[in-house]
Amino acid sequence: MKKTLFLLMLLFLGVTYASAEKQAEITFDKTSHDFGTFSEDHPKVRCVFTFTNTGDAPLVIFQAVASCGCTIPDYTREPIMPGKKGTIEVTYNGTGKYPGEFKKSISVRSNAKLELVRLYIKGQMTPKTTKTANN
Structure with a gap:
């Protein structure tokens, strides 16, 4: 009885270890974006960060804050299969x-293996252009 229980426990640990080896891995094309200079007249700017699941299990983004x-941030909600790409806009x-x-x-x-990744954006917003009245 003890031998059977021991063998079952070893089998369970072996299966658990083997399944734990498969893991998603997130690889970004870039982790920072510089908007450069833009005017307060047009204060909304956008960029897209593209990533690839370079692991061997489906990748799920839980949150982007x-x-x-x-x-x-707005991100791909569905699982990303190994070798496929997703985006964070x-x-x-x-x-x-x-x-x-x-x-x-x-x-x-x-x-993913690395559970937390930080992306960075930066830029410089210039003041609104002022129009002068001609008198």
């Missing part, structure tokens, strides 16, 4: 913000 409310909205330089981060949580 920005460091502030002026930055909105990031929109920065400078409406109501002071002109100047900014740097924001987006924390991406997934089931």
Whole structure:
């Protein structure tokens, strides 16, 4: 009885270990984006971060959270199969913000080997152009 229980436990541990080897892996084409200089007249800018599942199990993004409310990430919701690509589109909205330089981060949580990845955006918003009245 003890031998059977021991063998069953070894079998369970072996199966668990073998299944744990398969894991998703997230690889981004880039982890930062510089918007450069843009005007407060057009305060919304967007960029796309593309990633590939370089692992051997389906990749699931659980959440993508920005460091502030002026930055909105939108990401691929369905599982990404091994070898396939997904995207995280990031929109920065400078409406109501002071002109100047900014740097924001987006924390991406997934089931990949590296569970947390940070993406960064930066840029410089210049003041609105003022129109003068001709008298």
